[in-house]
Amino acid sequence: MLEVSVRHRFEGFALDAAFKAPPGVTVLFGRSGSGKTTIINTVAGLLMPDSGRIASGDWCLLDTESGIRLKPHRRRLGYIFQEGRLFPHLTVRQNLAYGAWFAPKDAPRASTAGVVDLLGIGHLLDRRPGALSGGEKQRVAIGRALLSAPRLILADEPLAALDEARKAEILPYFERLRDEVSVPILYVSHSPSEVARLATTVVALDAGRVVAQGPAAEVLGNPGILPAGAREAGAVLTARVARHHADGLTELDAGGLPLFLPKVPQPEGGRLRVRIAAHDVILSRARPEGLSALNILPGVVHEVRPGEGPGAIVALDTCAGRVLARITRRSANVLGLVPGAEVHAIVKTVSVAPLDVGGGGRTKR
Amino acid sequence: MLEVSVRHRFEGFALDAAFKAPPGVTVLFGRSGSGKTTIINTVAGLLMPDSGRIASGDWCLLDTESGIRLKPHRRRLGYIFQEGRLFPHLTVRQNLAYGAWFAPKDAPRASTAGVVDLLGIGHLLDRRPGALSGGEKQRVAIGRALLSAPRLILADEPLAALDEARKAEILPYFERLRDEVSVPILYVSHSPSEVARLATTVVALDAGRVVAQGPAAEVLGNPGILPAGAREAGAVLTARVARHHADGLTELDAGGLPLFLPKVPQPEGGRLRVRIAAHDVILSRARPEGLSALNILPGVVHEVRPGEGPGAIVALDTCAGRVLARITRRSANVLGLVPGAEVHAIVKTVSVAPLDVGGGGRTKR
Amino acid sequence: MTDWLGPAEWSAVALSLQVSFWATLVSLPLGIFVAYALARWSFPGKQVLNGLVHLPLILPPVVTGYLLLLTLGTRGPIGSVLADWGIVFAFRWTGAAVAAAVMAFPLMVRAIRLSIEAVDPKLEQASATLGASPVWVFLTVTLPMALPGIVAGAILAFAKAMGEFGATITFVSNIPGETRTIPSAIYAFLQVPGGEASAMKLVIVSVVVAMGALLLSELIGRRVTARVGGR
Amino acid sequence: MTDWLGPAEWSAVALSLQVSFWATLVSLPLGIFVAYALARWSFPGKQVLNGLVHLPLILPPVVTGYLLLLTLGTRGPIGSVLADWGIVFAFRWTGAAVAAAVMAFPLMVRAIRLSIEAVDPKLEQASATLGASPVWVFLTVTLPMALPGIVAGAILAFAKAMGEFGATITFVSNIPGETRTIPSAIYAFLQVPGGEASAMKLVIVSVVVAMGALLLSELIGRRVTARVGGR
Amino acid sequence: AAASMTSALAEIETNFEAATGHDLVVSLAGSSALARQIQQGAPADIFISASTDWMDRIEADGLIEEGSRFDLLGNSIVLAAFGTETAPVEIGPDLDLAGLLGDGRLAMALVDSVPAGVYGKAALESLGLWDDVEAQVAQADNVRAALAFVAAGEAPYGIVYATDAAAEDNVTIVGTFPPDTHPAIVYPAADLASRDVPAEAEFLAYLRGPEARAAFERQGFTVLTE
């Protein structure tokens, strides 16, 4: 468990953040300028905070009180910088190999071929960064960090410059790192679906302070604290793969309720997380019939929280867990949704977006 | 109308692209490394292509055949670079003012205060770029380009580093540029919602070639040609603001059918575009009752196109226009959806995301 | 202090400062121009220009001085033309400044050139897209960003000018109050028995002056670097 | 061609090359180290070190040569210690190399320092996060990225060494075959009436050699720059 | 004037200016540099050279007033040794100079071009010593630098002007070369043809006068005028 507690003042900006990052992916979430990169830099040792303590178990990276300041090169990090920072004088191949030169020879190491393949940079290996496109640079930067056999990965918006398809290819790799290699990951992202999919823990920042932290499901299920407002609210459910159907659908078992998804890679019996965005849920009092939507979760209204606009968030308890629905207040009135009311949540199969399906991780709460 | 036709070879990459950019926003869309930045650079005059012609009406920027090569500084561009490129020796204020020094004194000019406000960089004016966060840099870069009184804006993923809330604030500004100031804009983006909202014309690129181009509604409605696959398909409808309701909803009139949205800024009678993503549409044979969804569009199945996975795209013709729905093939079978079948498209109010609502632009087709 | 050095020595110190100052100041614009041309343009004869600039470094100073005497002397091909216009270098302090400038030129150009080459052309491109013509790009981006190197180049030239001797004495001789700079005075002192003490005083003065200039350039350099904000 | 220059001249040419080559090569590591220290560290006495490095530029070469003689001569405080170890500079070509190296040192350090300062510290940080210790950061990032400046500095030093005269002759005199470099030979020729023609031949030789070195450095510099890819 | 006359001329300048009210400007450099500058039209009135060669050259070029040249000063060359108590030696053909040197160097000014070196070489040749020591000669660019080698103990012996050696504490004059072993060491002076200033004649006369003589002699020169 990584514990971070730092205070630092820039002119016009004060950082005062403390959080705990349990094993898995801890996502730093917050508006531009809220201090995400600054925190990552203190963990990397590139910025010496005015005061603070950063430690992982008994491995202490920084403790200003006792004067411990581990040099960056002793921290064994894989830092994916927000701005690439590839070495312009080295080829892509040499950039990728750079970290491995310095890693202990017996460190567990990702296969270069595998990472190169995953990132689709095989045809670029002999080029220099100056001749790469923006997204290509970013992919090489990811590869360089992953291949350095790090004990801790710091990823500052690693996928921002990539197209959706490429993101969809790379995200599962971070999941595997989280689940199989169990490298702790500090991850900065603006994308709710990335957060939902990867995060074990979410730390929400605002103006240099932590405004919320906790397990992903909890923080994401609370529309009040998420920076971008209600649009990003959604529930994260844990489910088990029940069956792969012949027509390309996978049936999940979420607390006894069936959920249909486009085929997922997990084997039958495997556990995974599914994010259901609040705005993708339609509610119906009666059990709906004859719809193209396959997933219908019966539940009981737990709470109706009016939003700032014409909308409201309805939280309902189903056997699969707490599900959020964002509907108009008009509909809430028409349907008579009050706590205790029985409703059906209708979720389109495909609106459980591929990006929002992740391996089970450690969020089995 | 900007006409671009360029050929250029890098080692290992050949660009051969020709497209027409009518007034408005032309979005270049394509995977990482497909040649978007390369094209923008030829328009900016920073890259001299092996051969080609770039002209806007009788204003010729480049014609390798007749030897015309306008110098970059004579092109009056506002280029928002993919990597910022702020001047490190100037303050933010000076960076913003830079372009204005060189613009003709009588050129129509955006108000500095307005742009600074829009971008939320008022507190940064006396800093230098070295002390800015990634997103802050990007916002200053946007401001610098907008304030140079350009005749043509080139924006290379201008919003990639920003959070959703900030994007939602800045996008309307680009719309205003498009609609009110009528500066043509070449815009690179990976985000389908940005594309749908801004694009007058979409040019889809793959490996240096144009694979599709045309009005936004047409290209976006054709799932086959979009790089990231069916998930990005969606229909763009044109509608008129019918009424602003007291409970914060706006009622649109789309070809006679009512559509409810969270309040939009356009006045009653104003025209706008609405994107309905294919995966946000649920189909029902019977007219559904008692749902939280307020928008129900009756229509007739035009075509059912099976996708690669377990899904299918159903195109239906409604009075509002062509609407796409992405459903499972299983549902398509169960519901008996064949061309000519009558169905109802159910669209949640709020799933018409704020980003996907744009001013009417020039797409009144 | 005034007693410590005689009036003749003070005059040498003042003259050295004057000569070095003007040598640096006047050659700076040309140095920047040549450095820019060498860094960013390619043109026929570029290598010849480059060689010419370095020539005074390679040649023994006596030779440089002699060549200056032959060309810029009142009977030299250029000197005689200039003399018709009333510009005379021979045996004037201006000639000492010319000699110092010529000798310091390669150092100045190298330093400035390295700094200009280190300016990211992408920033210059950005400037051009914002409407800056090449001259303005140079003035608003290249020049300010190369400032540390320009300051370094100027100070290097100034220091070199302060120490320049061989070419100066060969070209404009060693005339008190006109061309007898500190190094020439030191030379004269060293040529006679017992002159070491007087020479050493002048050495100390010139070291102090040059160190002052160096410190100043370090301060300027640091401020410029700090402004750019940790880069 | 062999006839054009006498054996004495050829020996001077060969010696000059030898002296300049070794002067450059041996002082390069120290030059890089000092340049790095000045560019990236702050330590007490930094300005003193900086001043010391520039001293040979400021002092008339004769003074520098004289100071070298006093310190590195067989009876000088350092020279006598070295002599006990069997290292003697006085009247040896190695002494000429030392004099040339000392005179060229400020030029070398300035050029290298400017290049090191131009290396983006962010890349050095990236290297550190990937596990490179400061020494490795320097070797794998700073050094290769500063290469153009290091080449420039080395060539500048070489050129200066080829032209160095005052300090050399004052320190190690002019012994044919041992310390009579091209500039010494040229000087000797110029001291007698009518010696200009012989001197001019040597001038041409030294110009040709130095231009060759310059061209080489330009080529290397261009290749390095091209490698970094348009930056 | 030749740079080796710096101190003497400084004294003479002060006195001359005080006595006549004229403003005298003395430019001190190597004779070769001065001669070349005169050839290139230097605005000089009087030239005092450290060697006859350069004066000859100037005269041949017709740059001096006819009949104005005269020999101003003389000097002698000596064998100087490092240290204060080196035993004197007899300078003659029997001198075992090579033996004295051991593996040390003999410091001289440039033996083919600088006057002190030329005289020294001539003296050694006429004594038949040159071939023995030629390989051990370390040539400096001027006689003062040669002396510095001896004074610093770098070279055990050197051949320099008597004027220089006498004033240096760290060296001993161990012998003087007989005048007949080398061409006469003279410093010729002449009025240059380029310009005519009334004070020229006055100064030339002053140089021959008793005050100048005293000043030169204080510096160890032999004054050749009467």
Ligand SMILES: Nc1ncnc2c1ncn2[C@@H]1O[C@H](COP(=O)(O)OP(=O)(O)OP(=O)(O)O)[C@@H](O)[C@H]1O
């Ligand atoms: N200077 C160059 N030399 C060689 N190849 C280059 C050079 N610049 C770009 N390329 C290649 O050209 C292709 C197109 O690059 P471009 O920058 O236009 O891509 P892009 O569409 O902007 O991608 P991204 O979304 O990643 O920014 C890439 O494969 C890139 O590697």
Ligand SMILES: Nc1ncnc2c1ncn2[C@@H]1O[C@H](COP(=O)(O)OP(=O)(O)OP(=O)(O)O)[C@@H](O)[C@H]1O
């Ligand atoms: N060197 C500096 N000096 C002064 N202020 C700084 C410096 N570096 C960063 N800041 C300020 O600190 C704040 C936090 O910066 P940081 O880079 O951590 O933001 P961020 O959360 O990473 O934002 P983004 O999403 O835009 O990258 C910003 O307001 C920024 O302006």
Ligand SMILES: [Mg+2]
């Ligand atoms: Mg950041």
Ligand SMILES: [Mg+2]
């Ligand atoms: Mg790009």
